[in-house]
Amino acid sequence: MKITTQFDAGSIFVKDLTHPDNIRLALRPDNASEFAQWFYFRLQGAAYTRCTMNFENAAQSAYPEGWEDYQAVASYDRQNWFRVPSRYENGVFTIEHTPLANSIYYAYFEPYSHEQHLNLLGEAQGSGLCQIDDLGSTVQGRDINLLTIGSQAESDLKIWITARQHPGETMAEWFIEGLLMRLLDSQDPTARALLDRATFYIVPNMNPDGAFLGNLRTNAAGANLNREWLEPSVEKSPEVYYVRQKMHEIGVDLFLDIHGDESIPYVFVAGTEGVPNYNTRIEQLQNQFKAAFQAASPDFQDEFGYEKDLPNQANMTLATHYVGNEFKCLAYTLEMPFKDNANLPDDDFGWSGQRSLRLGESILNAILAVSPALRRES
Template sequence: MAKRKAEYLRCTPKATLFRAESVEHRNNVVLHAASKWAKGEAAPTNRDVGRGISVNSHFDSGNIEVVDISNSEKHGVDHTLNLRIHADPYCESDKTAHFMWFFFRVTGVRDEQLHLNIVNAGEGSFPTAWPNYQACASYDRKYWFRIKDTAYDKKKGVLSWHHKPERDAVWYAYFAPYPFERHEELIAEIQSDEHVHLDLLGQTLDGHDLDLLRIGEPGKDKKKVWIIARQHPGESMAEWFMEGLLHRILDRYDPVARKCLQQAVFYIVPNMNPDGTWRGHLRTNAAGANLNREWDHPTKEHSPEVYYTRQAMDEIGVDFLGDIHGDEEIEYNFLAGNEGIPAWDDRLRKLQDEFCSAFLHTSPDFQLGNGYGNDEPGQANLAICSSAVGQRYKCLAFTLEMPFKDTDYAREPVQGWSLERSQRFGHAFLNAVLAVLPDLR
């Protein structure tokens, strides 16, 4: 049986909820920490903390808690910051409170040598993913680079990095964030195109809209292509992928895009988990549901995102599904197929092989040799989206994974796997879709 993510989960106790705001003076360093609680309550409005270092995650998609900050003149370090990642709500299906996603700002640090420690990294969802990981940093929240001096102490369970910021403020993140506000801007931009129809699938538990973009006009012989992303909100590369894909589909000068829209209608959900995105979660929605384990029994009360999406699929139909994700540990782009579903047959195998062959041809960033492996016949987990959809509609369906780190076969030393590469990967994806469109039914 394939070793999918669920097999790597470590059971950890439900996270302790910390105070939302604290201000302390320690060795003349002003410590300011603000964050959202896992249950979604906002911290009090920030107050003036005077001069000194400020650590803050009280913003869209932010996540960090401050343990302490201290001055230090040892080993060339000016300040040591000990931090904790705040956990998602407890996830019953996975028997853990997930966490690895972090995103925060540090202010008052120009030309100061920082030593940052995430002290609970070893208790996170996938601790074996920390080795070889490099933290992301940005001064403008647009261009993100990697901190080369990042290390993981397995014995202590601490992720650390050293950095000397060149500006007054710096943002650090697990991966280049795609905040909910940018999602809203993307929806506004895309739906303004005359070829796009915006449908509201429903609302989430926190009251966010769950958006479905229909691109192209339905027709009798047109294929119904579904592409969804970000069931796991911390996998922000998935929505960067979608942004690249959407921009290409709507490029009226692109011959591949034009051909696709002649043959198919695209149904796209760029962000399946708005609540988790805004809250700064790694893998769950507001109720602690891992949406990619809810497709066999979604409910409005626990997983409305899946409930409404599957309802729309039943009404519209599905000929193709791509579910876009990110993998914390594996340093490759890869596809997880549906070999284990009861409906798997020669037709679906041929379609999947054809898609993979076309994707290999159009993007050197794609490969087939490394991934989760295949499920044994009849042993697929039908609570997982791609398996559930492939079985329910007897269609080509798969999960596409991108790395949080970098591609082992084509490393980029400054940014690693990045938002820019994710966008271009989404751009290239369309060629592979076009290759299989005539044979989907």
């Protein structure tokens, strides 16, 4: 048997591979921080052999509660991913699976590779409706790309969507793929109506370094980008620095920041209740957006999620809080599960890349519903 991780986003430590019934593994932390949860590896030479893979340091991971009721994903071809039997007991996360071929991949969630990212950019630009701009470079020199869809007229609403500040939350870029493909469909009436009144500014992957390195939450310098929005720097968090700079140049009327949550098995949003500029207008917009999103997708719900911040108690280093307060606009963090959506469970696939993609398509209905009332306060 052999386990390897020498590919885009690969991540695991192998402690002992002697016995297939006790393969001893350890989660590898982010390259420059202590966050550990993401894994992605290839197992070879174990066809038709019952394998028990024990992640011995799961209790020391970033979110130990994330292993409860969680099932890992696997794929033979890296195209079709499915859930495999998994359990969490006594601080050890265990996958029990009998591969049906000599080569199989296991991961924390369905990966979204850098090649897929580049292909997504190319497909978007090839539509003829999308302009790609380079905002700057990451710590390791990768491109920070902004996709602009719309006429960019001064009168247009400015809608900003960022994804994957936390690189291990790959469902966020699957979501962006679905949103983009629908928005760029010239035969889709919702997309056409939106582009008649709005220009979209989309960053599909805020953290390409961390994504390639197989990090869970940080960039190559060890920065948690979603804690950098008050004082980003070119040295530590250029991804936030350049995107924030462009926002101030263009303006923002609606901001969505797309994420995944390790522990909560639901799709939900978190708003700006605790920021200084929160007011009745934003509250009404939030309620209107959530009602429209629930009507557009049964996967979305508003019962379970994060506790709302008390007035003036928001952490202003978060993207949603900073942008919502700075531009006095509707701003939401959207969270999808690593596990499954408990409201609509799927035993074979759980929450998946395709379900994330479909959710991205459906959110355009919610954006259209609130668009007449979105113009930010001066």
